[in-house]
Amino acid sequence: MENINDDIEAYLQQVVEEEQNHDHDGSMSSFMEEIGMADKEMFGVCVTSSEGKVRKGGNADEVLPLESVSKALALALALEDVGAEKIFQHVSKEPKGDPFHSIAALEEGDKGVPSNPMINAGAIAVTSMIQGADGEERFIRLRDFIRRLADNPAIDYNHDMYEAEEKDLNRALFYYMRSHGVVSGSEEDSLLPYMKQTSIEMSCVDLARIAAVFANNGKAPGSDEQLIAPDNVHIVLTLMFATGMYQSSGEFAVDVGIPAKSGISGFIMAVVPGRMGVGVIGPALDNSGNSIAGMRILGKLSKRWKLAAFSSH
């Protein structure tokens, strides 16, 4: 792809430096503060073309937990495993603007059914449908799927972080859904895999590679190996576009126009179909929980390379 040439790396380095000179009013998530893994001055970006060319700038190799970015990946595997029809009997597909951790929304309309797979309740239900004899197998299959997408067999979850995580709110979501028959099974088998997946760690380089699989219509970049079916790629990207950036999803779609999923670690994974995957990091978050630096960098790339979904080029 013509956009991914040698000048790109210089440009990526430039946008990272621009971030370093910005004030970052936002604060890191309290969980990331506690864990002490990141600081607000960490900025990185990696762009991987759908053919597999990699260009990066800043702290693109720094390893952090996926947090909510994992929701998009678990959805992809669950779609592969049991198919869209089954998934969407248990989870709806509607952008609702609910806070990601909201339990109130579960009580409205179709009782216990989460509005979409990008909020916690929806992601819990989705991950519980990944195939596996028990919670452990479910998680291992997801981890291995992510390793394949990233082409990195070293990827794993951070045990300490998993232990430290507040679990009661997710338990509340789980039992509320189970009381309405939306999820089934024990906490160990059906909820724990979700809580582990958010602690899976990787770098912007890994993230960009995974995004490039989506950009390449589900094939490993520069290969013919189909890792995700094209129909499932479309579903994940559509839901990322409409609901991937928490309560600023609409604003990001209008202003930047790229399917993206953010996490409170400061990661954003962004996908430009047919062109490139992007991973960015910047732990200072805005009020919606999105990386301030990450959104600004993606905005600049979108403008420079005309990446917005509904501009015809």
Next chain:
Amino acid sequence: MENINDDIEAYLQQVVEEEQNHDHDGSMSSFMEEIGMADKEMFGVCVTSSEGKVRKGGNADEVLPLESVSKALALALALEDVGAEKIFQHVSKEPKGDPFHSIAALEEGDKGVPSNPMINAGAIAVTSMIQGADGEERFIRLRDFIRRLADNPAIDYNHDMYEAEEKDLNRALFYYMRSHGVVSGSEEDSLLPYMKQTSIEMSCVDLARIAAVFANNGKAPGSDEQLIAPDNVHIVLTLMFATGMYQSSGEFAVDVGIPAKSGISGFIMAVVPGRMGVGVIGPALDNSGNSIAGMRILGKLSKRWKLAAFSSH
């Protein structure tokens, strides 16, 4: 465009006939029933390529009111008139899944600020920002803008329908927003233009032509006349994609994948950037208020011609 060839008309005729053989459980909106302008057996579709080729099937020339489809067109004019920055100080851009007539949502978060331009409150605020010395001028400018988009100087609003319309709910939305400073001016100047715009009448052929302007990046199909700025096209299409189909917007985005706006008359206007505009009619509505036949027809076209936004082709 290769997709719009002579065989298309036969295919469009076929999908219309398939609708005629379907049961249509849905009912027409009570307002359309009262008005007596449509019946459940009216089905039509028109496809106009971005180059301006027109192909149609069924009752594509039947004239009906735009209803909520007008929201997308008023947004385009308001963006042209006063710019995105001003518009989005008064209206947010977030898909929320609120019922289109909801007033409760105005009380949450940013008081009085509608979540997006595709719900009634948001559309009222948007239309009140169209330039004009008074309500009459505001409406005339919108009507003339729509005439230019459709290339049809005969388009006007239906006076009887406008008179018959229930106005109190929109008044409540208007005064609630005015009490919070989101709209200003009198009912006559700021609210009535919105209530007239929903009674503007046209056919699927007109609608497809307008959609083709959006598909052609804002230029009149087959011409270089720029009727809408490309940035504004992107904004309107993004909001249509995320919020255009009432409370089934996410489902339609996943299942069909085309930016679209529906109205309770049974119209859907759909836009495939760079390729084509589509107008469909089918007055029987599902629970969300979307044309059952219209959604099914668009689903078939999307599948046949691979029109979904995030499938790379």
Next chain:
Amino acid sequence: MENINDDIEAYLQQVVEEEQNHDHDGSMSSFMEEIGMADKEMFGVCVTSSEGKVRKGGNADEVLPLESVSKALALALALEDVGAEKIFQHVSKEPKGDPFHSIAALEEGDKGVPSNPMINAGAIAVTSMIQGADGEERFIRLRDFIRRLADNPAIDYNHDMYEAEEKDLNRALFYYMRSHGVVSGSEEDSLLPYMKQTSIEMSCVDLARIAAVFANNGKAPGSDEQLIAPDNVHIVLTLMFATGMYQSSGEFAVDVGIPAKSGISGFIMAVVPGRMGVGVIGPALDNSGNSIAGMRILGKLSKRWKLAAFSSH
């Protein structure tokens, strides 16, 4: 009644002085600030026994607008005029904890039906049911009813205040209810009487006299003239007890235990059935909109004289 003896006045003077020595963190309502009629250092209390003995302390003769206290009085007249059955077809009787100006609550459950007569929407609906050929007559009848209750023919509304009042939010409530058939008639006939009633002015002495009518089971204190039917007294007091103190109604009921209605002017009207009526003033408000001094004074009286509803004595 033994409680209302000559020592009482000294005690009332004492509690007022205790208020003068308190810090009052709360602020006056912005509307009262604008109007400039009151200051935070105004404290007054009047106690009138059900036999008509009057004892007072502090600024008990200062005249201020009733604001929401008027809701209890309009309810009494509407009950007298058209009866409970008709009233409660249009307004529910449930404490809901909605903010007094909430419009969102109207959209839930029984569409357009306010949860109770002590929130704005409910009070608008109630006042619109007072008998009268038009809005003017409706208001005059209410004013005259209040004059009789207070035994003070000089009571009237404050024209400047009425003019200055923000009216759009109440318009929104009115039109929302009218769109659902809960209220009918024009803004002038059905809404304006409510907006005037909140500007009716009086002193704590007037207020205590009115409260004493309720305390005397609807009879003028020290007389046999039945001004309000006993059944209607019971209804008004019950709704005051459960919903009269905005979002702190439950807390006040538990802590003080007396049916009471507050207004943002700083008034509270309180009724101890069979014993006494109380009027208190103190314009500094807590977060719920209740007079800080007023609640504290009532708390002291309740404790001293064992006035709480469900303590048996």
Next chain:
Amino acid sequence: MENINDDIEAYLQQVVEEEQNHDHDGSMSSFMEEIGMADKEMFGVCVTSSEGKVRKGGNADEVLPLESVSKALALALALEDVGAEKIFQHVSKEPKGDPFHSIAALEEGDKGVPSNPMINAGAIAVTSMIQGADGEERFIRLRDFIRRLADNPAIDYNHDMYEAEEKDLNRALFYYMRSHGVVSGSEEDSLLPYMKQTSIEMSCVDLARIAAVFANNGKAPGSDEQLIAPDNVHIVLTLMFATGMYQSSGEFAVDVGIPAKSGISGFIMAVVPGRMGVGVIGPALDNSGNSIAGMRILGKLSKRWKLAAFSSH
């Protein structure tokens, strides 16, 4: 008390017979249906004066589970154990009209804090504050307290019913509150006692005796033994009055006017301070979950003996 004389029993028998001749449209709770303990034709009432005279009619000796009636009794013990100040740091006192099982309400305002002790979340929090080294001791202390109130050492919980109960919804409420620090401890220690208490079984005679303790200002009827402090009696009765009848609490307060607590088994416990306690049974429920026969019988008693709280007599 003069009201409780020998004619009373005849009258109670009469109101029960009137119920037998009524159509009962309402249905039993699905849980009671499953358990098969009751039928819709079971009607009973018992009145116990504050001096301890007992009069009864119909199936007043039939034994059924307390269900939500237990919330009022657990509140009384928790108040005795740790005091009002501590209780109301964790639970609010506001009538809100939330469905009894609502979790959404916990997400509003003061996060995780239930609006009052008469909804499930509030009752869970209250019971978790009863003193005890663990869940078992907490429950035993509550059971023994109830035995003393009823003067019946045979009272216990129904093991089968406890086993059969759906527990996930209460788990969701518990973990949601625990995630916000409103409750603490394990499911076994802090949640299970609540789930057992709803299965405690008794008859209308027991219930009326307990109610008579409340009516007698906390003393055992006909004795000087203070089982509940008067201040705590007032708190429990106030909250029963404002929130004890689910979403019809306001309507019942207006129409009947007696502090009461209902349960989905069909029980209502009602207290007339200084006069009498009442227990009624009738398993057919209205839409709010209150016993249809129970409410009608209490309405008749209230009218006959002028029991409404704010009628002065």
